[in-house]
Amino acid sequence: MADSTTPHSEDGGESSDTCFQQCSGSKLTDGPPQESQLTASFALVPMTTPVTVEDGYCTPFFRTMPSDVRERLDTAEHKIERLEDVIKECEPRTTAQALTIQKVLSQGDKSLEAKGAQITKIETGLSELRKAQLDLRDSKETLSDGMSFMHKELAHICDQTTYLSSLMDMQAADLHAELDGLNEQVSELRNLLIW
Structure with a gap:
C-alpha cells in the first residue's frame, strides 16, 4: 500500500516527477520541498494531500492559488x-x-x-x-x-x-480696203470697155 505522502494521479497511479516538481519546486530525491519563486507566492498545502492531475495541471497548485x-x-x-x-x-x-x-x-x-x-x-x-x-x-x-x-x-x-479679236478686226479692215480697191478697178475697167 502506498504511503499517504506518495503523489498519486486520478487513476491511482503515482504521478510523475514533473507534476510533483510543479507543486513543490523540487525533485523527489531532493528531500523536503524547497521554496522557489513560484512557491514563495503561495502557501502550499501539506504534501499529505494526494496529488491529482486536472486539465493538465496539478490540483494542489490550484488549491494554493x-x-x-x-x-x-x-x-x-x-x-x-x-x-x-x-x-x-x-x-x-x-x-x-x-x-x-x-x-x-x-x-x-x-x-x-x-x-x-x-x-x-x-x-x-x-x-x-x-x-x-x-x-x-x-x-x-x-x-x-x-x-x-x-x-x-x-x-x-x-x-x-482679245488679241485674236483685234487681229481679225485689222484683217477685216484690210480686206475691206482691198475690196474697195478692187471695186474701183472693176469700175475703171467697165468704163474702158464702154468707150
Missing part, C-alpha cells in the same frame, strides 16, 4: 470561448461579404475593361477624324491650287481672245 486568480482564469477562458463563438458566428457572414466584395471587384474589372474598349474605339475614331481633316485640308489646298491655275489659264485665254 488565490480565489480571485482562479476566477480571473475562468473569466478569461469564458471570454476566449465567447470570442471563438463570435468568430464562428461571424465567419459565414465574413465569407459572404468577401465573396460579395470579390463579385463587385470582378464586375468593376469587367466595367473597366468595357470602358477601356470604348475609350480605344473613341481614340481610333478621333484618329480617323484627324486623318480625314488632314486629307480634306490637302484636298482644299489642291483644289485651291487648281482653281488658281484655272484662273491663270482663263486670263491667258482672255488675253489671246
Whole structure:
C-alpha cells in the first residue's frame, strides 16, 4: 500500500516527477520541498494531500492559488470561448461579404475593361477624324491650287481672245480696203470697155 505522502494521479497511479516538481519546486530525491519563486507566492498545502492531475495541471497548485486568480482564469477562458463563438458566428457572414466584395471587384474589372474598349474605339475614331481633316485640308489646298491655275489659264485665254479679236478686226479692215480697191478697178475697167 502506498504511503499517504506518495503523489498519486486520478487513476491511482503515482504521478510523475514533473507534476510533483510543479507543486513543490523540487525533485523527489531532493528531500523536503524547497521554496522557489513560484512557491514563495503561495502557501502550499501539506504534501499529505494526494496529488491529482486536472486539465493538465496539478490540483494542489490550484488549491494554493488565490480565489480571485482562479476566477480571473475562468473569466478569461469564458471570454476566449465567447470570442471563438463570435468568430464562428461571424465567419459565414465574413465569407459572404468577401465573396460579395470579390463579385463587385470582378464586375468593376469587367466595367473597366468595357470602358477601356470604348475609350480605344473613341481614340481610333478621333484618329480617323484627324486623318480625314488632314486629307480634306490637302484636298482644299489642291483644289485651291487648281482653281488658281484655272484662273491663270482663263486670263491667258482672255488675253489671246482679245488679241485674236483685234487681229481679225485689222484683217477685216484690210480686206475691206482691198475690196474697195478692187471695186474701183472693176469700175475703171467697165468704163474702158464702154468707150
